[in-house]
Amino acid sequence: MRSLRIFLARLRAFFSLRKAGAELDEELETHLSLLTERFVRQGMEPEEAAATARRQFGNGTMLRERHREARSFVSFAVLWRDVRYGARLLRKGPGFTAVAVISLALAIGVNTTIFSLARQLLYERLDVWHARDLRLLAWTGSRGHVVVHDMWGNWNDLADGRVASNVFSYPVYEQLKADNRVLDDLFAFKDTSMNSTVGGEAQRVQAEMVSGNYYSAPTAPPQLGRSIQPSDDSTPGQGAVVVISYGLWEREFGRSPAALGQIIKLNDVPLTIVGVNPRGFTGAGSTLSSPDVFVPLAMQPLVAPGMLYGTDDPSLLANTSEWWLNVIGRVKRGVSEAQAQAALNTQLAAIVRATMPVPPGAEIPYLELGDGSRGLFEQEREYVKPITVLTTLVGLVLLLACANIANLMLARGAQRQREMSVRMALGSGRMRIVRQMLAESLLLAALGGTGGLLAGYFGGNAIPKLMENTWQRSSLHIDFNWTVFAFTAGITILTGVLFGLAPAFAAARSEVALGLKETAKTTPRRRRGMGGKALVGFQIALSTLLVIGAGLFIRTLAGLSAVDVGFRTDHLLLVEIDPPVSRYPGGEDIMLHRRLEEKFATIPGVELVSATAAAYLADGSLRMDFAPQGKTYDRNESPLEDFNLVGDRFFATMGIPIVAGRAFGPQDTRSSATVGSSTRAWHAHGFPARIRSENFSEPA
């Protein structure tokens, strides 16, 4: 209580030091002159009187100095002396200094990097107005029974035999939007990649097709031009406009305002650039990176036509069986989440019954409202577990670093106990010694913190580089996060300072003579020895844990690279080709692929070339209803199976052996008998024994 009052008084005085100093000067001046007058009245000569007054008053300079010190926390000169002394000591023990600083720097740097990464991947919200209020529409249904069969987008097989997805058909979206009373406006979007021509140069771009009301929330104004408006999205095929991302604008147009009005082609369809998104805007799909271009959904029949098997009409806008569109809404004030979900679910059921044939036994999907503040949040499935493991590990590293620092500081303190006792014996104040130790600890912390800042900064830049590959721009960037840095730096530095001060307090408390005697005889003190031992034990336990963890991790990694995936993974190169449908309609695209195969095969060093619709282990698969020959195809009964469309030399190229029958050849054409092949496992399980031939029929 008492020390708190003094602290507050000093704090107040700290902000009025100069004023207080001037007032004191005046007060002392008055006192001296009064004293002089008094001596003059007693009959002294003025000069003698002044000298006597000064003598009786004492040393005014020292008095002022002491006042200043008492008023403020510590004078700058004293602090500077402490820092210089600390620096000298650190230089004298380079080993200790290096170990402590490196420990601090590594702990702070690594933790800052990994925590920033985790934060960015899992906790960042979309950079839009009130992202917290966004709700992503999704649905679940029983696998094999749900009425939705054709999907372009994410689906998730849940553990309980259900499937979950977040795609809807365009007619369903339109109806939901029209009937919606429980959410603020619903908007729709679809992320896909497209062929583009920007400035005469072909490139693959990420595109987001968006509904006309996509930009209606009062979010940041466009960097340039305008955003997409409802009028752009009113008539299918009309609205040939595109808004580009800040990234594309910077990359392709050098941030020139002349980008506005220029034409870029998407799948050979010319579109006019009308705007540039603000920096930091990543679209509604992802928080990690922005699609390069944004086009109205009305342009889908032209810019993304016929992307689906079994549809002749390039437009998906009237298609009721194909579900492909992501829908996000905003919570409405006064409507609870449960109410909104129930209402939307009822609407969805009615719309599905009205727009799709629902055979008996088929199940209507059940609508669920999910968090939309992170968009589709696709990274969640992939990264939650590894990031959790990673943060736990680096958390342990942080703990270990703290133990390291604590132990180092304790050892150092024990070493210097004698010095402290000597200083106490010479009359040094306790606060003075504590202050000295504090200065040293803080100096060390500043060095370590600077190192950590650098390590964190470069670590944040290095991680995306490590994840980069040759054919994709790394879209991930880790923003250096000051909050995270402050947290890790704070924890480690606090540990250092606390343990740095502990010996000082101990020395200050203990009897001077005892300290001198004990260290002179170098008798280890029991209590301190115990504390140190416990710390060492803790450090060893933690290190063991981390080493074992790292060992297991490396083993897993080695095991993964040794897994037999069923084809030869060595000397295999993957090229992705997606010719625009408008130029290569059905049939011609096959010819194109044939020609490309032949051309590629002539390149020296290329052994075999084959086309494939789904590249294995390359993040994609195709699924289709399937019925073996002899069984009638039933849309609701036949199981969904993985399938692939491949070129003639596919099996040879991939090194997949043919166990029975033959591989495909040039004789297998459009007009010949339809043929296929199956995996051995599937052959054993899925095929009725009597038709173990190579033929199966594709569903019409």
Place this chain on the structure above:
Amino acid sequence: MANGGAVYSGKSEVLQGTLDLMVLKTLHALGPLYGFGIARRIEQLSEDVLTLNEGEVYTSLLRLKQQVWIDSECETSENNREARFYSITGRGRKQLAVETENWERIAGVIGRVLWLERQG
């Protein structure tokens, strides 16, 4: 060696504590005074037994003020000078009572000890 922390514990640095007590008592007995007045009063009472650097009075006043045992105010003194007048606060009175009792007890103990020594 003066040290900031120990003064207020009032156990080790007896002399300084004594000066603080004297200043506090003076303000209690005579009412608001300025620094020069306090020095004169202590000089008068100590009758040359204590030699005091008068500047120390100001250090003492600062310490007391930080404890909020005294308060200060600028006023015009009798010879028309601007001067800072110090007065005791309620909290200061309480502290004075405590310190006085303490002092008397210690003085009593020391007195008894010395008296016994003389006897022996």
